[in-house]
Amino acid sequence: MADSNSFLSIPKFDGDYDHWSMLMENLLRSKEYWNVVEQGYEEPEKLESLTGAERRTLEERKLNDLRAKNYLFQSIDKNILKTITNKATSKALWDSMKQKYQGNARVQRAQLQRLRREFEVLEMQN
Secondary structure: OOOOOOOOOOOOOOOOHHHHHHHHHHHHHHOOOHHHHHHOOOOOOOHHHOOHHHHHHHHHHHHHHHHHHHHHHHHOOHHHHHHOOOOOOHHHHHHHHHHHHOOOHHHHHHHHHHHHHHHHHHHHHO
């Protein structure tokens, strides 16, 4: 049986958005943070008008958003993070990555070139 303090491997973004997003979504779902990434949350303009239960719910959503964002920050290289302008929420960060890397023809060409280089290196080693 796994220890509750066991090391968690966070998927690293290597340019293959589809693979990374599948792994990250699975991780965030298992931690019960996917809902906040998928739907986001909005800060109400007037916090004074919230009831105690509404405040607790808002604080819980904020905390879950911070936790989800922490996982995303750990999985994305700092050079890529520097190019993403909207990092206010986990949803904004996720959507920025999706817009920048999903299905982009330039990204697909770069992935293909990387795979060709890896293949050539393996071929030369044999």
